[in-house]
Amino acid sequence: MKHAKPIVIxxxxxxxxxxxxxxxxxxxxxxxxxxxxxHWIVKKAIPWAVEPNDKYLGLxxxxxxxTMRFGKEVINNPIYTVARWSQRDFSKGFHGLYLxxxxxxxxxxxxxxxxxxxxxxxxxxxxxxxxIRGRNQIITGWNGAFYVLQRDGPSCVK
Numbered sequence: 301m302k303h304a305k306p307i308v309i310x311x312x313x314x315x316x317x318x319x320x321x322x323x324x325x326x327x328x329x330x331x332x333x334x335x336x337x338x339h340w341i342v343k344k345a346i347p348w349a350v351e352p353n354d355k356y357l358g359l360x361x362x363x364x365x366x367t368m369r370f371g372k373e374v375i376n377n378p379i380y381t382v383a384r385w386s387q388r389d390f391s392k393g394f395h396g397l398y399l400x401x402x403x404x405x406x407x408x409x410x411x412x413x414x415x416x417x418x419x420x421x422x423x424x425x426x427x428x429x430x431x432i433r434g435r436n437q438i439i440t441g442w443n444g445a446f447y448v449l450q451r452d453g454p455s456c457v458k
Contacts, residue, residue, distance in 0.1 A: 334455050349445070363380075368414050381413045385408060410432040426442035
């Protein structure tokens with residue numbers, strides 16, 4: 301009977317991982333959430349690990365069901381996922397950085413990830429990892445810096 305416990309524990313761990321994956325999968329959608337749907341302009345850079353790339357300032361950005369566009373980077377038929385990260389999750393992912401250091405108040409943030417297809421797990425370019433800062437501002441992180449995007453027109457989802 302002593303061998304039964306490790307086997308049960310392994311099964312529970314594997315089952316738990318399957319549940320997390322299933323939950324993330326069910327959260328995927330082809331229509332962007334209202335919080336990001338529409339057209340945006342990159343307005344400001346926030347340095348973090350490296351100096352921001354000023355070439356992103358002024359870029360036109362769009363998050364629609366047919367396309368995600370960040371300057372010349374385009375994803376056709378993107379998949380969007382939405383999650384909430386605690387301050388701890390954010391700090392863990394960004395090596396001790398706090399949400400307020402990028403202008404997000406509170407102890408958590410809504411995060412939208414954009415993928416090329418359903419099975420993708422990688423961020424493929426700038427504008428694919430988004431933090432909701434407010435109704436008309438989102439922040440994207442890329443290559444050691446953050447960029448503030450300002451809404452340029454109404455949301456495409458009511």
